[in-house]
Amino acid sequence: MLxxxxxxxxxxxxxxxxxxxxxxxxxxEPFQRLLPPQPGFLQGLxxxxxxxxxxxxxxxxxxxxxxxxxxxxxxxxxxxxxxTLGKIVGGGYALAAIAGRADIMAHFDRLAMADEDxxxxxxxxxxxxxxxxxxxxxLEVLRQxxxxxxxxxxxxxxxSSLDGLLKNAGIKARVIGEPPLFDVIFTDQPVKDYRDxxxxxxxxxxxxxxxxxxxxxxxxxxxxxxxxxxTRADIDHTIGAWKDAIAELKKx
Numbered sequence: 001m002l003x004x005x006x007x008x009x010x011x012x013x014x015x016x017x018x019x020x021x022x023x024x025x026x027x028x029e030p031f032q033r034l035l036p037p038q039p040g041f042l043q044g045l046x047x048x049x050x051x052x053x054x055x056x057x058x059x060x061x062x063x064x065x066x067x068x069x070x071x072x073x074x075x076x077x078x079x080x081x082x083x084t085l086g087k088i089v090g091g092g093y094a095l096a097a098i099a100g101r102a103d104i105m106a107h108f109d110r111l112a113m114a115d116e117d118x119x120x121x122x123x124x125x126x127x128x129x130x131x132x133x134x135x136x137x138x139l140e141v142l143r144q145x146x147x148x149x150x151x152x153x154x155x156x157x158x159x160s161s162l163d164g165l166l167k168n169a170g171i172k173a174r175v176i177g178e179p180p181l182f183d184v185i186f187t188d189q190p191v192k193d194y195r196d197x198x199x200x201x202x203x204x205x206x207x208x209x210x211x212x213x214x215x216x217x218x219x220x221x222x223x224x225x226x227x228x229x230x231t232r233a234d235i236d237h238t239i240g241a242w243k244d245a246i247a248e249l250k251k252x
Contacts, residue, residue, distance in 0.1 A: 020054065024054075030063060031076075034176050060073070093128075094131055173185065174191050211245035212245050216237065
C-alpha cells in the first residue's frame with residue numbers, strides 16, 4: 001500500500017508511474033474529510049489511471065447523495081471505475097452499496113462469470129428489508145425538485161455567516177469545505193491538504209465546539225452536516241449561537 005498526499009497531483013502521478021505494474025487500484029475520497037479537490041486534481045487522477053489501466057475508486061461513503069444525486073463524481077465532473085456509498089443512502093439505517101462499471105460489477109454475478117473470475121460479495125446487513133425500504137424512501141426525497149438547491153443554499157448562508165463573524169471578530173480562521181459539509185480551522189494559513197489541517201489551533205477549536213454545545217448546537221469535534229431537515233429557525237439559531245460563542249472566544 002502506497003500513501004500519497006491529497007491535492008498533490010505530481011506526487012500521485014510519480015507513484016503511479018513508478019509502481020504501475022503492482023497497483024490493483026487507486027482509492028481516494030474525492031472530497032477528503034473537509035478538503036475540496038484543487039482544480040484539475042481529480043481529472044489528473046482519472047487521466048493517469050486510465051493511461052495505465054488501473055481502476056480509480058472513489059470512497060463516497062460521506063459524499064454520495066450528499067453533494068449531488070450522482071455524488072461527488074457528478075459534482076466535480078469525474079467518473080471513477082468503482083465507488084462505495086453509505087451514510088445518507090439509508091436515511092439513517094445501516095445500508096451501504098458498491099457501484100461501478102458494468103464489466104467490473106459483472107464479476108459479482110455467478111451466472112455471468114466463470115468460477116475463476118467470480119467474486120463472492122457479502123455484507124453483514126445485505127438485503128435487510130427495513131434498511132432497503134428506508135433507502136428507497138430517502139432516494140425518492142432526494143429526487144424531488146429543489147432538494148439539492150435547498151441544501152446548498154442553506155450551506156452557503158451558514159458558511160458565509162460563520163466566515164464573516166470570525167473575520168469581524170479578528171479571529172484567525174479558515175472556513176473550508178463545501179456547502180453541504182464544512183467546518184472552521186483556526187489558522188491564518190491556507191489549507192489545501194491534511195497536514196495543513198493539523199496546523200490549526202486545536203485548543204480554540206475545542207473551546208468553540210464546547211461553547212456551541214452549551215448553546216444547543218450538537219456539533220462533534222469536526223464538520224457541520226447540512227440537511228434538508230434544517231429550517232429557517234435552525235439556521236437563525238445556529239448563527240445566533242456562533243455570535244455568542246465567538247464573543248466568548250474574543251474574551252480569551
